[in-house]
Amino acid sequence: MNVLGIETSCDETSVAVITDGKLKANLISSQDFHTDYGGVVPELSSRAHLQIIMPLIKKALDKTGFKLEDMDVIAATAGPGLIGALLVGLNFGKGLAYSLGKTFIPVNHIEGHIFSGFLMEEKPDFPYLCLVVSGGHTLLLLVQSDFEIIKLGTTVDDAAGEAFDKVSKMLGLGYPGGPLIQKNAEIYNGELIDFPVSRCKNKYDFSFSGLKTAVLRFLEKEYGGVGKAPEKDIPMLAASFQKAAVRALVEKTELALGEFNPKSLSLVGGVAANKFLRNKLAETAKRHNKKFVVPALEFCGDNAAMIAYRGMKLYEGGYSFNFDFNAYPGLKENPFFKEYSSAE
Known part of the structure; x- marks a missing residue:
């Protein structure tokens, strides 16, 4: 066929x-x-x-x-x-x-x-936990079969990818924000700002508007506004934001792994290309003895x-x-x- x-x-x-x-x-x-x-x-x-x-x-x-x-x-x-x-x-x-x-x-x-993980040689095993992270969507799902998907949580405001794009603009890095945030975060190896991770009524829901606002307020307080941070501080700011955003995604995912005990964990969507997120979820899957499947970048x-x-x-x-x-x-x-x- x-x-x-x-x-x-x-x-x-x-x-x-x-x-x-x-x-x-x-x-x-x-x-x-x-x-x-x-x-x-x-x-x-x-x-x-x-x-x-x-x-x-x-x-x-x-x-x-x-x-x-x-x-x-x-x-x-x-x-x-x-x-x-x-x-x-x-x-x-x-x-x-x-x-x-x-x-x-x-x-x-x-x-x-x-189901993009099934394009890989090593495929997810049903039931699997799937974290969908893109510019328009952030979803945590329990995929029981090809035609039965349980939505555990979603974003109540901004999607994670959208937050990456908006913070990138605040830092003067441009669009698309994901690769630019990652590139700058990779060259920083010092202390980070402890940006907050939002809590939601549904324990599996996400919220990124508060994190985005926290970055904005920090820029206003420390530098006088958006686009005014010195170039030398951009990697630190990018790494701090990235760590908080990934922490929010990983915490909810690990919670679901413990509750539902799926056979596999799959990370999909445009933000799945982020190396820091891939590595953190790979570590999480290893701790829980789960197969981790993430699609190739294409x-x-x-x-x-x-x-x-x-x-x-x-x-x-x-x-x-x-x-x-x-x-x-x-x-x-x-x-x-x-x-x-x-x-x-």
Whole structure:
């Protein structure tokens, strides 16, 4: 079975081909021009997707030796994401499937990330604990099967990746913030500022707005405002913020490992590329004697390989969709997600 995956939820255009469960191609075109604006500009993102999507599909097919007619299933991201960007890939995928008489499978972007660990040679074992950390989402999930996911916690305000981006701007480092924060933190080896970690009513929920505000107040008090910290102090500030953000993620994850005793731990999403977070969670998994699975860097950010894989699993599971399908509902309405009923 051949599956063509399409991903255009934000600022990466990606196309992938999976054949009989094996990844044959995963091409990603990143829109680097957004750095000039300090963030993703939705209208420009949509236009860039329109320009590159067909050439990228042709390139993926050339790489694999397939033709469009050889595809059995066409899967495309159907949310969440930027509406204009999503519409490009979703409608393009629908059009291809309709014109070719092929099966069309819309894929939830978050589900794509959740199962991205299965693109690796060493895969998670069910049930596994999954920490999803990206620019738009922070979720702690107990994944019991391909079609049963228990949402233990989420962010009550900012996502972790968003906090990295905003603090990076405060420090004058630019966008995207994650790699820049990490780069500066890696060159500092001294004492750190003890920024606070928020506590939430639900013990598995996250909050990063307080941490972001704590950094802002420190900059105002010590340096007179945002962008005024001397260059020599930037690595210390970056390392202090990174340590607090990662501590918040690791503490909740370790708590869930102790309560639910899953077989594996998986870290996914764009922020999963952060070396400090990967190392801390690897140490946590080792302490609890759990297999730790984190995708390769090309599968951490938005990519079509995870969309093709999830589309394949939905198809194999007997799920079917018509061409009227436009967007996935929120997690509360998604049939594969259940709420954790014993939250404190």
